[in-house]
Amino acid sequence: LNAAPRRPPRQHVRFLPVPDGGDGGATGLVAARVPVLAEHPLVRGPRFRRLKIGAGHRLDVKASGVFVLGIGDGNKLLPALYNCHLTKVYTVGGLFGKATDDFSDTGKLVEKTTFDHVTREKLERILAVIQGTNHKALLMHSNIDMKTQEAYELAVKGLIRPMGKSPPIITAIRCLQFARPEFQLEIHCLHETQQYLRKIVHEIGLELKSSAVCTQVRRIRDGVFTLDDALLRTQWNLQSIQNAIGDCQLKVKTELEKTLG
Amino acid sequence: RGLAAMAGALRGARRAAVLGLRRGLAKAAGPRSTRELREAEEAAPVFQYVGKAAKRKDRVFVWGFCYSGALGVPSFVKPDVGWKKPRRIQPTPYRLETAEKISSAACGYGFTLLSSTTTDITKVWGMGLNKDSQLGFQRSRRDRTKGYEYVLEPSPIPLPLEKPQQTRVLQVSCGRAHSLILTDSEGVFTMGNNSYGQCGRKVVEDETYSESHLIHQLKEFDSRVVQVVCGQDHSLFRTEKGAVYACGWGADGQTGLGHYNITSVPTKLRGDIAGVNIIQVSSYGDCCLAVSDEGDVFGWGNSEYLQLASVTETTQVNVPRHLPFKIGKIKEAACGGTGNVVLTEEGNVFVWGYGILGKGPNLIETAVPEMIPPSLFGWSDFNPDIRVAHVRCGLSQFAALTNRGELFVWGKNLRGCLGTGRMEDQYFPWRVTVPGEVVDVACGVDHMVSMVKSFT
Numbered sequence: 126l127n128a129a130p131r132r133p134p135r136q137h138v139r140f141l142p143v144p145d146g147g148d149g150g151a152t153g154l155v156a157a158r159v160p161v162l163a164e165h166p167l168v169r170g171p172r173f174r175r176l177k178i179g180a181g182h183r184l185d186v187k188a189s190g191v192f193v194l195g196i197g198d199g200n201k202l203l204p205a206l207y208n209c210h211l212t213k214v215y216t217v218g219g220l221f222g223k224a225t226d227d228f229s230d231t232g233k234l235v236e237k238t239t240f241d242h243v244t245r246e247k248l249e250r251i252l253a254v255i256q257g258t259n260h261k262a263l264l265m266h267s268n269i270d271m272k273t274q275e276a277y278e279l280a281v282k283g284l285i286r287p288m289g290k291s292p293p294i295i296t297a298i299r300c301l302q303f304a305r306p307e308f309q310l311e312i313h314c315l316h317e318t319q320q321y322l323r324k325i326v327h328e329i330g331l332e333l334k335s336s337a338v339c340t341q342v343r344r345i346r347d348g349v350f351t352l353d354d355a356l357l358r359t360q361w362n363l364q365s366i367q368n369a370i371g372d373c374q375l376k377v378k379t380e381l382e383k384t385l386g
Numbered sequence: 387r388g389l390a391a392m393a394g395a396l397r398g399a400r401r402a403a404v405l406g407l408r409r410g411l412a413k414a415a416g417p418r419s420t421r422e423l424r425e426a427e428e429a430a431p432v433f434q435y436v437g438k439a440a441k442r443k444d445r446v447f448v449w450g451f452c453y454s455g456a457l458g459v460p461s462f463v464k465p466d467v468g469w470k471k472p473r474r475i476q477p478t479p480y481r482l483e484t485a486e487k488i489s490s491a492a493c494g495y496g497f498t499l500l501s502s503t504t505t506d507i508t509k510v511w512g513m514g515l516n517k518d519s520q521l522g523f524q525r526s527r528r529d530r531t532k533g534y535e536y537v538l539e540p541s542p543i544p545l546p547l548e549k550p551q552q553t554r555v556l557q558v559s560c561g562r563a564h565s566l567i568l569t570d571s572e573g574v575f576t577m578g579n580n581s582y583g584q585c586g587r588k589v590v591e592d593e594t595y596s597e598s599h600l601i602h603q604l605k606e607f608d609s610r611v612v613q614v615v616c617g618q619d620h621s622l623f624r625t626e627k628g629a630v631y632a633c634g635w636g637a638d639g640q641t642g643l644g645h646y647n648i649t650s651v652p653t654k655l656r657g658d659i660a661g662v663n664i665i666q667v668s669s670y671g672d673c674c675l676a677v678s679d680e681g682d683v684f685g686w687g688n689s690e691y692l693q694l695a696s697v698t699e700t701t702q703v704n705v706p707r708h709l710p711f712k713i714g715k716i717k718e719a720a721c722g723g724t725g726n727v728v729l730t731e732e733g734n735v736f737v738w739g740y741g742i743l744g745k746g747p748n749l750i751e752t753a754v755p756e757m758i759p760p761s762l763f764g765w766s767d768f769n770p771d772i773r774v775a776h777v778r779c780g781l782s783q784f785a786a787l788t789n790r791g792e793l794f795v796w797g798k799n800l801r802g803c804l805g806t807g808r809m810e811d812q813y814f815p816w817r818v819t820v821p822g823e824v825v826d827v828a829c830g831v832d833h834m835v836s837m838v839k840s841f842t
Contacts, residue, residue: 222432234427239434242842250823250841253790257764257817277746277814281759283766297768313768334436334842 126363127171134164179203182213182347187229188319190215190344191355196370202377209384210288211348212296212313218341219326221306221333228323230338240335245303251332252298252310255325259295263315266291286315293317295325307340349376436842443840444487446500447479447820450833451801454496456514457833458482460538475802477809479820479836484511484540488837493780493830494560494616497521500540500835501555501567509555510567511540518563518595520578533597543567545575546601560830561616563595568614573605574623582619583650584634604652607631617669617687623652628663630655630676630706638672639704640687646704657705659684670779670829671723676706681715683728684708691724691740695753711736711755722779722797728755729786733773735763741782744796747813762815763788780829786815791823793836801832 140154162168179200181193195203221240225232266287269276279285287294297313312322323339330337345352354373356365452462452473459482460466462473486502497514499521512521517535522543524534545567547553557568564578564585576585579595580602587602604611604623613624620634620641631652632641639646642655659676662684666677672688685694686706697707714730725739736755737743743750744758763786765772776787783797783804794815795804802809805818822838 234430237427237430237432239432241438242436242440247842250791253792254841256769257792258819260764261817261819272747272810272813274746274748277748280814281761283761297766299768332841334440 126173131166131172134160137161181206183318184344185319187231188342188344190342191347191350191352192344193347193350196366199370202381205381205385206348206377208288209348209380210286210315211380211384212315213317213344213348214346215312215314215319215322216301216341216343216345217310217312217322217326217339219308219310219329219337220340221308221330221335221337223338224327224330224336225338228320228327228339230340232338236336238336240306240333243305243333243335245300247333248300248303248308248329251329252300255295255329256298259298262292263287263294263296266294291316293321349373349380440842442842445822445838445840446482446484446488446491447822447836447838448482448498448833449476449479449805450803450830452476454514454833455536455538456493456496456498456830458498458513458538458540463536463538475809477802477805478807479805479818482540482835490555490557491826491828491835491837492558492560492565492616493828493833493835494520494565495562495618495831497537497560497565498828498830498833498835499543499558499560499565499567501558503554503556505551505554507550508542510543510545510558512543512565513537513540516596518579519598519600520560520563520565522577522601523597523599535596543577545569546603547572556612557614559614559616559621561621562618564616564619564621566614566616566621568611570610573603573607574611574614575601575603576621577601579619580650582635583648584616584619584621586621586633586650586652588650589648607652608654613667615667615669615674617674618671620669621652622667622669622674624664624667624676628665628679630659630664630667636704637702638688639702640669640672640674642674642686642704642706644705646702655686655706657684657686658708659706666718668719668721668779670721670781673721673726675719675721675726675728677716677719677728681717681731682708683711683716683719685726692751692753693721693724693726693739696738713755713757718777720777720779720784722784723781725779725782725784725797727777727779727784727786729774729777733775734758734760735774735777735786737784742797742811742813744784744814758815763794764790764792764817776826778827778829780834781831783829783834785827785829785834787824787827791825791839793818793820793824793827795834803830803832803834805834 136158138156139159141157143153143155177197179195184192221243224236226235264285267285293316295314299311301311302309319342322342326337326339356369448457486504488500489503490501492499497520499512501510516524516537521537524537524541526532526534553572554570556570559566567575583589585602586604607625608629609626611623612626615622617640623631631654633649633652636646641649643653663679664676665679668675673693674687676684684706686703689703690701694703696709713736716728717731718729720727724741725743727737729735735758738752738755740751763774773789774786775789778785786794795818796812796815799811804812806816820838822840825837825839827836
């Protein structure tokens with residue numbers, strides 16, 4: 126960044142003494158346009174010494190996926206994006222047959238159970254119930270009086286969403302793959318933590334009268350940012366970062382305007 | 387020499403190292419702790435909570451007003467332990483233990499009937515109000531000559547069957563103070579109040595209905611009766627041939643027989659349903675609806691709340707009239723006290739009438755059916771194949787069951803009968819959290835009963 130060409134230094138008019146031939150005596154002044162000394166690169170030093178980087182929604186060590194960062198002035202957009210309360214989408218992988226103390230497959234084993242009675246149909250039934258109770262929680266935490274016509278209209282359109290603090294809510298959940306003992310779920314949620322998602326996998330195991338641990342949590346969408354906008358480890362260089370910032374600027378602006386007005 | 391010795395030693399060491407590697411080529415030894423952990427994990431015992439062929443259990447959940455005993459849980463009314471307090475209202479679904487699998491349930495005005503298709507001697511259980519012997523004669527244990535006025539837990543109702551170990555009870559239905567029990571081969575049994583002939587027998591003046599042993603049997607219909615429905619003070623019978631019979635109070639024309647008098651013998655209805663194959667009848671208050679096999683709906687009875695205002699201005703209609711709604715082929719209809727609901731073949735729900743109809747607080751009354759948007763029942767781009775499978779009506783509430791087994795309720799929340807956990811009225815469909823897949827629900831005035839299959 127520091128090696129990039131800077132803008133040329135400002136020019137200002139200074140009255141410089143004219144180098145006289147050697148007359149001595151009268152020294153004249155001549156107006157000349159010279160660059161401002163204060164903006165000389167050797168005086169100012171490198172342009173960037175530190176960069177402020179802020180993180181968007183947290184992603185813990187065992188999880189992977191899209192992680193939004195704000196750089197410099199972009200940090201000012203982060204609180205606004207948080208207040209939009211947009212949903213995040215995760216792909217959660219699970220394994221039947223084990224229960225561990227921290228709900229993931231690297232934890233200390235608590236119990237092993239059979240799982241040959243678990244079928245995709247039963248799993249989908251449990252997921253439908255989870256979705257139903259979370260939909261109820263969504264309506265209840267959105268702080269709208271259920272008795273108004275406005276609440277009815279928002280419920281019909283499906284636009285009711287908590288716009289303040291709320292416990293973790295799952296707006297949609299479905300089973301992508303089921304190959305006993307492994308399964309994969311897609312979860313759309315709000316105000317969640319990855320450990321909460323692992324706990325959900327554990328509770329699904331309990332509901333099915335077996336046990337389950339979470340093997341993978343991967344965020345594939347965070348508000349307006351999807352996997353396509355995310356930069357891979359090999360793309361962590363200046364050019365890609367600059368391109369990514371440019372591509373996302375418009376999306377973020379339209380989303381903020383739409384939600385926060 | 388020193389170098390050579392060192393080289394020799396090195397070579398020796400390498401040889402030893404090579405030998406060591408060769409010995410353990412299969413698996414490099416990890417740190418002892420992870421290997422031990424893995425072995426301990428594999429040696430851990432496996433618990434089996436449920437076998438491979440485990441069947442889903444059938445359960446009954448009840449909620450609503452408790453003091454009448456209609457919920458069947460005695461500890462709500464008379465606590466069995468000192469620290470428990472009598473519970474006036476059960477706001478959320480509560481599991482009721484039953485002896486057999488319950489196939490049909492009906493909620494009356496303060497009482498409930500549960501029936502099973504078993505061939506055992508006891509096929510029907512009743513609980514709640516029994517002041518008109520709507521639950522038969524329940525002999526009191528303290529005084530053998532008297533009967534109970536309130537029955538607090540599901541008590542068997544003895545039926546005078548000819549072949550008690552072969553006949554099966556198909557369906558039960560309850561009205562304000564009378565009940566009907568449908569069997570597969572011995573007709574219909576009626577009990578309870580008969581002051582308007584609703585039990586299908588001649589009205590006896592000054593008859594005392596409480597502590598009565600009388601259970602009347604009705605067999606004279608054109609064919610086998612396949613559905614019985616109780617209105618507030620009248621009874622409707624639907625036969626296999628598609629005909630509808632009625633008896634009871636007729637001042638609002640709810641018997642549909644062309645007059646406004648009492649009928650004490652079940653008589654066939656004519657009017658617009660003469661010759662039509664009716665596949666479903668419904669009533670709970672004073673209005674009645676019937677659905678034909680071609681998807682048409684017919685109505686008669688009370689129309690003070692615009693239930694039949696689409697065809698007539700009169701407030702009492704005593705002859706069945708065809709309701710020409712252009713909403714598609716109708717699959718199921720349900721009548722409440724002031725509002726009606728129908729379900730079409732596509733799975734859409736239409737409501738009309740008066741009261742809280744389910745489209746927000748602004749829609750209070752309408753004579754023409756209005757559709758409730760499917761997104762309120764959980765339909766969305768994420769779940770496009772959710773459909774409403776059944777609709778049911780209580781006196782001032784509605785209930786809808788989806789094909790995923792979810793129960794949605796809306797309407798007036800009289801004494802917590804909606805089961806949402808809150809005491810406020812619900813102006814649009816709201817999910818009731820039941821720990822299982824809801825198979826059927828019966829709605830009453832201030833309580834509801836649901837038959838549920840457990841998840842696993």
